[in-house]
Amino acid sequence: MARGKEYIKKMNEYINSVLTGEREAGRLEIKTVERHVNDLKYAMEKGIFWDERAAMKALEFFSLLRHYKGKWAGAEFVLEGWQCFVVASIFGWKKAGGVRRFNVGYLEVSRKNGKTQLAAAIGLIMLLVDGEFGAEVYSAAVDKDQASICWSAAGAMIQQSPVLRKRTLVSKKSIVVENTMSVFKAFSRDTNNKDGFNPSCGICDEVHAWTTFDIYDVIESGMGARTQPLIFMTTTAGLNLSLPCYDKRRVYIEILDGIKEQDDTFILIFSLDEKDDWKNSETWTKACPNLGVSVNMDYMERRLKAAMNDPSKEVEFKTKNLNLWVDAPTVWISDEVIMGNNHGTLDDSLLGEECYGGLDLASTGDINALALFFPGLEHNPVKMFFWIPEAKMIEKEDKVNYRVWVDQGYITTTLGNIIDTEFLKEDIELILRRYDVKNLSYDPFLAANGVIQHLGDRGYYDVMDELPQRITTLSQPTKELQRMLLSRSMDLMNNPVLRWMFRNVFIYTDPNLNIRIDKKRSSEKVDGCAALVNAVAGYMSRTLADKSSQMYKSHGLRTIKL
Structure with missing residues (x-):
């Protein structure tokens, strides 16, 4: 597990950089890292434990994956420190009986940071190496086109990997592992046949745009027979604060702040802090952990100039590139104020x-x-x-x-x-x-x-x-x-x-x-x-x-x- 050990080291370096301030991290990112460190300290009292070998096994899987488009097409999927932290946390934390602690994961990060590919890879881990016979993995979204994005990414990574191609059958609608009778499909509200629906994993993509969480509820309710199911949500910030994702996000922040307790949910939110100047490039890493890796500074600066010159592009830059949940430029009274008028x-x-x-x-x-x-x-x-x-x-x-x-x-x-x-x-x-x-x-x-x-x-x-x-x-x-x-x-x-x-x-x-x-x-x-x-x-x-x-x-x- 040479690659797995390397990634564990990379994860620990990331954790240390956040805690020492070497990395310019946002408040919510710091809260997640502090939660991990405190859990290591009080694991026995909380009835949980850190299984580093399980974390390494999941991380090692990435050595089999290859990028499938752009200048990295064909190259190994190399994880950054924060990505190592996400994968290791989900698969490394256990509870009594050796089953995974986290059944829900929520990753919120700005555009171009590889969240869809990371989510697709997590889906493949659940399909191929989780040890679940008859695994059912679903890439879920509000419509078929959006749901197929993550599933297509998983299929494309398989096609680039000689090892995984031998173990799977990829068709237009599914990825099948015959020897374990496991399947990976896209799933949306439009999906007709839900008979025998028994998901072991649901990848929920761009949940900020979901008008309801009906699909989430269907997936969650179908997981009753699974011993360690996983729902993994990914999103960028959105505009409509009345949609359910923003309410879910509020609860997740309260969990990170210690106001509420939910030990089975992993949360990582990359975002600028409230008092940060969004035009100051020194704060951008808070929302964009891959700045300088998959996101070029030149690209960000061009987007900033466009936003400064055209107010209609300001909101898109803030939400998609800086992961800020912001009001539309024409909004009259902010949602925070409206919510403050309830007594x-x-x-x-x-x-x-x-x-x-x-x-x-x-x-x-x-x-x-x-x-x-x-x-x-x-x-x-x-x-x-x-x-x-x-x-x-x-x-x-x-x-x-x-x-x-x-x-x-x-x-x-x-x-x-x-x-x-x-x-x-x-x-x-x-x-x-x-x-x-x-x-x-x-x-x-x-x-x-x-x-x-x-x-x-x-x-x-x-x-x-x-x-x-x-x-x-x-x-x-x-x-x-x-x-x-x-x-x-x-x-x-x-x-x-x-x-x-x-x-x-x-x-x-x-x-x-x-x-x-x-x-x-x-x-x-x-x-x-x-x-x-x-x-x-x-x-x-x-x-x-x-x-x-x-x-x-x-x-x-x-x-x-x-």
């Missing part, structure tokens, strides 16, 4: 309380939203209601999983391809009767579906106000909403639909610094945010009117309604 208000505490409503009515096939704003309660709670036709939940053209939000009660559906306006009228009326609604503001341009007329007929004309969606009428309430959010003085009641919509908002600013939500230029749906602006506008208007009325009365005058 635990309970639904029952809102019943019968004074509030101000904002309606955002839509076309018959889109989202209708109602926001209720409770300014008299602590933290200014906001209760949201959303309606969509059932067909919109099924089509998923908005790239979010409406079904989950429907099941959780955050969205109501009506039967058919278009919204059932009769149902919508009745439902909104029931909601308004449940609360003490002082005002309901709405866009008169979208009031032709009968909802406003229905509410008026039921006695709500006195509390309803038209609110033309002009920048002069929307600017002040939009700024007031912004002020409350930035000061963390609202409670959005952990509404995931509203959180997603805030991520999509594009703000238009005119020469006089008036602002409004620009629906046409926003990246996705923002109806809930628009409804909330309308609610705040109604509150500001009614409050101002009440103050004016009190002022007139105090001077012995009376107001005249025109």
Whole structure:
């Protein structure tokens, strides 16, 4: 195991360089290395142990692998220190009975650092040398094309290796090891035949783009009969912080920080730290461990110049090359701020309380939203209601999983391809009767579906106000909403639909610094945010009117309604 010993030495040098500061490492990378060192120290107390021979065996396998494209095609797959650390950690840590400790691995690193090839190699280890008879390895992603990338990389490396070619049969759809009856396939939501599904390994690629983790759950639930299965996830940073990968990442960071405990999960995140200057090349190794190896400094500097010259390329450079989860350049309120506006208000505490409503009515096939704003309660709670036709939940053209939000009660559906306006009228009326609604503001341009007329007929004309969606009428309430959010003085009641919509908002600013939500230029749906602006506008208007009325009365005058 000459190569394996060499790689163990290389891994230890990497660990030492991180701990001593010789390597410019990010906070989360340091946390992972410290976790490894502490586990070595307290292994017996934790019921785990370090099996260096098992780590060496996995590392030795890489001497059989060859690169398959570019200038390295045909050359041996030589691991860098951080890659040795990943492979050795996954296969070297054991628990009672000698089975592997880690059943889940999460690697987040910037583009061009060889994560897909590394993941494919780990899949081949699980296929060929793990000692699992009837192994089933799957390269998984949201669609067939993405799922086939990692699987194709595995097949290409086999074709470049004389030893592995003799042991496997590579076809258009599978890699088979006949003597152990093992198989490696691509797997996605589109895969039809899941009968007898019994995975021993799932390689989940670019999970930042996964709209749901349904595929992950299918793989995990199918592993029940395996003694030491492995799910290995790889990704770069993404833009949509409402997708499940970012929530998973939050949990993983809490594990690294010691807030939560999960001994069966390996986590390694390469990323710049919060206060780092992304334009400073000295920080780039934090996100790009292969800088100077598979990633050229000239390439990075060219990408930086492109980002500096063209703001539209800045976000791509930050996410793909520096592995930063960042807001789109048009984002209004950051996700961190939105999540800071959740204070635990309970639904029952809102019943019968004074509030101000904002309606955002839509076309018959889109989202209708109602926001209720409770300014008299602590933290200014906001209760949201959303309606969509059932067909919109099924089509998923908005790239979010409406079904989950429907099941959780955050969205109501009506039967058919278009919204059932009769149902919508009745439902909104029931909601308004449940609360003490002082005002309901709405866009008169979208009031032709009968909802406003229905509410008026039921006695709500006195509390309803038209609110033309002009920048002069929307600017002040939009700024007031912004002020409350930035000061963390609202409670959005952990509404995931509203959180997603805030991520999509594009703000238009005119020469006089008036602002409004620009629906046409926003990246996705923002109806809930628009409804909330309308609610705040109604509150500001009614409050101002009440103050004016009190002022007139105090001077012995009376107001005249025109």
